[in-house]
Amino acid sequence: MHRHRARSPLSSSPGLGHAVKAVLFLLLLAGCAAKPHPQLYHLGIPDPPLMQKKAGSPVLLLETSAIPRHLDRPQMVTRQGGFQLVVHEHHRWSAPLDRLMRESLALRMDARLPGFRVIPAELGPAYPPPALRLRLQIIDFSGDEKGEVRLSGMFSLEAPGKLPKEVPFDVRVFSTSIEPEALAASQSLALDGLAEQLMAEVRNLF
Secondary structure: OOOOOOOOHHHHOHHHHHHHHHHHHHHHHHHHHHOOOOEEEOOOOOOOOOOOOOOOOOEEEEEEEEOOHHHOOOEEEEEEOOOEEEEEEEEEEOOOHHHHHHHHHHHHHHHHOOOOEEEEHHHHHHOOOOOEEEEEEEEEEEEEOOOEEEEEEEEEEEEOOEOOOEEEEEEEEEOOOOOHHHHHHHHHHHHHHHHHHHHHHHHHHO
């Protein structure tokens, strides 16, 4: 007695099998296309200094000693209510946030402090030992559901022969929108405000 195995419709119709595979391939492509690509943000790229720095300009080294764990991630984070944080999966920083802050602050200050070469910690090995060391401790650098951006923390300046002191800062900027792009622009403005405060402290030392 012979048993006949049921044949698959796809095996009996090669054309139909190819059609099904093509449909599955198109669905896969559609799924990949539907997945949104993350938007990347930076904190502003200032113009280079108008005046050329002297080769022997003293170095001011910019460091960040701490950044909150909830901000130490690629995604943008906003505050909502009293205790809730919102992580924006598809809106990300173009580099680690603490590094972006150091580089952006150093560029701002270097353009407006003609007596110093201001560099982020990453470039320290390429320069002479610093005459000044500026350390930042970040407590908050985020926006909330009302569009208020807050940049707060402490900083200290270390100079030879001078006792370092910790100085608090709390810069607030109101964004025109709660959209991530507008909040990132307001965070850039908050960084401008912090740069002004830091430069004032440097000038007071000399």
